[in-house]
Amino acid sequence: MTIMTPDGFTRHWRQPPNFPLQVPFDYRFLPGIEILDYLRDDEEVRFTILGDDDWQVRMERTAAFRTAPVEEVITWPFRLVHFNLARFYGDILHGFQEQVMIPWRTYLSAQGFTWQRLAPILFISTEGAASTYHNDNSHGLVWQLEGTKTFHSFLDPDKHLSAEGAVIGDTTGEEPPEHDAADRQSVTMQPGDQLWSHALTPHWVTTKSVLAMSVTLSHGGLSHQGRFTERELALRAYWDKNPDEAWTHDLRNVRY
Numbered sequence: 001m002t003i004m005t006p007d008g009f010t011r012h013w014r015q016p017p018n019f020p021l022q023v024p025f026d027y028r029f030l031p032g033i034e035i036l037d038y039l040r041d042d043e044e045v046r047f048t049i050l051g052d053d054d055w056q057v058r059m060e061r062t063a064a065f066r067t068a069p070v071e072e073v074i075t076w077p078f079r080l081v082h083f084n085l086a087r088f089y090g091d092i093l094h095g096f097q098e099q100v101m102i103p104w105r106t107y108l109s110a111q112g113f114t115w116q117r118l119a120p121i122l123f124i125s126t127e128g129a130a131s132t133y134h135n136d137n138s139h140g141l142v143w144q145l146e147g148t149k150t151f152h153s154f155l156d157p158d159k160h161l162s163a164e165g166a167v168i169g170d171t172t173g174e175e176p177p178e179h180d181a182a183d184r185q186s187v188t189m190q191p192g193d194q195l196w197s198h199a200l201t202p203h204w205v206t207t208k209s210v211l212a213m214s215v216t217l218s219h220g221g222l223s224h225q226g227r228f229t230e231r232e233l234a235l236r237a238y239w240d241k242n243p244d245e246a247w248t249h250d251l252r253n254v255r256y
């Protein structure tokens with residue numbers, strides 16, 4: 001099912017499972033290898049070298065990640081994230097604010113949505129790389145740009161992780177727990193594909209191509225006509241009891 005109509009999105013955003021959608025953003029990204037070459041030297045980039053080689057190889061690759069020929073770097077399994085992209089709207093992401101962020105905010109506002117925080121996050125990974133098993137405090141509009149990734153989540157997240165468990169994030173690990181394959185929703189995403197990932201639901205992502213790049217528009221505190229989702233309410237209840245922690249949402253401590 002592809003949600004294209006405003007009504008469709010408004011009806012489906014509250015409840016898992018994740019669903020594909022098709023927002024026709026009019027924006028062309030530079031090739032992933034060029035974006036990687038630019039971002040890898042940025043002070044706010046985060047990356048993790050993966051793979052089965054011994055730790056010494058991973059240490060050497062970590063040290064050389066910013067300076068080795070980029071054609072060589074993409075042969076190493078790694079995952080990379082950057083979540084302060086506004087800094088690049090003037091150069092490598094020229095036009096992103098006008099062609100993506102403003103139209104999407106306008107669309108959401110017109111449908112009666114409000115939010116606490118809405119920002120894009122960029123992910124680049126290579127063949128064999130996998131994200132951690134985790135959940136995010138934010139809803140994600142996942143937009144595959146280059147290469148292929150499979151986005152795994154559960155059809156019924158309540159069966160695998162309570163809202164309260166998701167709020168404290170105590171399940172995060174390198175691998176998903178043992179589960180019945182029939183409980184899983186695995187969506188293989190090709191360039192141009194989009195998926196709505198519900199806040200506070202566990203998921204993991206595997207890379208299926210030499211290089212894969214995606215952007216997630218991350219929505220914190222999303223509310224429709226004043227109503228949050230149930231899992232968001234659990235987060236807010238937790239903050240009511242732990243007010244010192246509520247602000248840490250702004251750190252965007254994204255697990256990837």
Ligand SMILES: [Fe+2]
Pocket residue numbers: 134135136203255256
């Ligand atoms: Fe995530």
